[in-house]
Amino acid sequence: xxxxQFAGWSKIQNFDLTAFLDKKRIAADAVDLNVKLMxxxxxxxxxxxxxxxxxxxxxxxxxxxxSVARTLMGWGCRHMTFVDSGLVSLSNPVRQSLFTHQDxxxxxxxxxxxxxxxxxxxxxxxxRHVQMExxxxxxxxxxxxxxxxxxxxxxxxxxxxxxxxxxxxxRESRWLPSLLVSAAQQREEAEAAQAPPPLGLTVALGFDSxxxxxxxxxxxxxxxxxxNDMSAPADSLAFRTLDQQCTVTRPGxxxxxxxVAVELVAxxxxxxxxxxxxxxxxxxxxxxxxxAAAASPLGVVPHQIRGYLADFRLAPAETEPFAx
Numbered sequence: 001x002x003x004x005q006f007a008g009w010s011k012i013q014n015f016d017l018t019a020f021l022d023k024k025r026i027a028a029d030a031v032d033l034n035v036k037l038m039x040x041x042x043x044x045x046x047x048x049x050x051x052x053x054x055x056x057x058x059x060x061x062x063x064x065x066x067s068v069a070r071t072l073m074g075w076g077c078r079h080m081t082f083v084d085s086g087l088v089s090l091s092n093p094v095r096q097s098l099f100t101h102q103d104x105x106x107x108x109x110x111x112x113x114x115x116x117x118x119x120x121x122x123x124x125x126x127x128r129h130v131q132m133e134x135x136x137x138x139x140x141x142x143x144x145x146x147x148x149x150x151x152x153x154x155x156x157x158x159x160x161x162x163x164x165x166x167x168x169x170x171r172e173s174r175w176l177p178s179l180l181v182s183a184a185q186q187r188e189e190a191e192a193a194q195a196p197p198p199l200g201l202t203v204a205l206g207f208d209s210x211x212x213x214x215x216x217x218x219x220x221x222x223x224x225x226x227x228n229d230m231s232a233p234a235d236s237l238a239f240r241t242l243d244q245q246c247t248v249t250r251p252g253x254x255x256x257x258x259x260v261a262v263e264l265v266a267x268x269x270x271x272x273x274x275x276x277x278x279x280x281x282x283x284x285x286x287x288x289x290x291x292a293a294a295a296s297p298l299g300v301v302p303h304q305i306r307g308y309l310a311d312f313r314l315a316p317a318e319t320e321p322f323a324x
């Protein structure tokens with residue numbers, strides 16, 4: 001009888017094993033597992049998706065840009081845009097970790113090479129690259145129309161990201177991005193709640209010291225990179241020889257500065273007040289310091305951190321913007 005011939009076959013089911021065979025999917029799960037282990041084993045209150053869902057604009061794809069991108073990948077962050085106008089040179093690959101000798105030999109654009117390198121490491125990353133020169137005060141420009149177009153392009157990039165990382169190698173190249181981030185904070189409360197403005201983050205290197213600084217976010221004041229300046233930014237590269245134009249730093253400094261910067265953003269992302277979090281030193285202020293540390297599972301969130309490699313010291317600080 002038919003029911004005898006096909007006995008038992010009705011219990012067979014089909015399963016989609018694609019997810020178990022797709023190396024890209026497996027790699028993505030493995031990356032996320034690294035971060036989730038912090039939550040499962042040490043910090044139950046950690047919410048990794050608050051960091052991973054952020055969109056990062058990396059202005060500068062050099063030593064700092066490469067190092068910041070590497071640490072972001074460690075957190076499982078997949079949304080990045082590289083902005084740079086330079087080409088990979090033969091001296092770059094040893095200090096700029098996303099580039100190879102082949103990139104330098106071919107003179108490839110830094111932004112493009114960096115974006116492709118991120119995708120090679122993290123195939124599911126959503127990475128863009130923009131080849132452009134950031135308008136700088138004191139520097140010549142091709143035409144008024146070209147300048148207006150570049151400013152508008154940068155403004156659109158700033159407004160479409162959650163964190164703007166200023167990682168360039170000259171002071172004046174940070175001025176316009178800092179200004180655009182500051183202007184984005186001037187919103188009505190209802191508008192800001194619906195579409196929050198970006199956080200401005202600066203990382204700068206000296207020979208054996210570095211600065212990581214966040215600027216005012218909405219109604220939470222903090223000094224920007226230029227608040228302590230006594231003079232306006234100008235062309236710092238004019239009339240300098242090639243060796244004088246190069247940033248001279250100890251090789252290990254950029255990695256330290258970049259890691260501190262990313263970890264600061266991670267701490268802010270976990271904070272109950274997010275990017276508007278204030279800073280109270282955990283060791284000072286009695287119960288106020290303890291409460292500030294407890295506001296983020298990753299600890300306190302300074303406005304500014306200065307690092308000194310000569311004596312292996314970090315100096316966190318609270319800052320205030322100039323009134324004018």
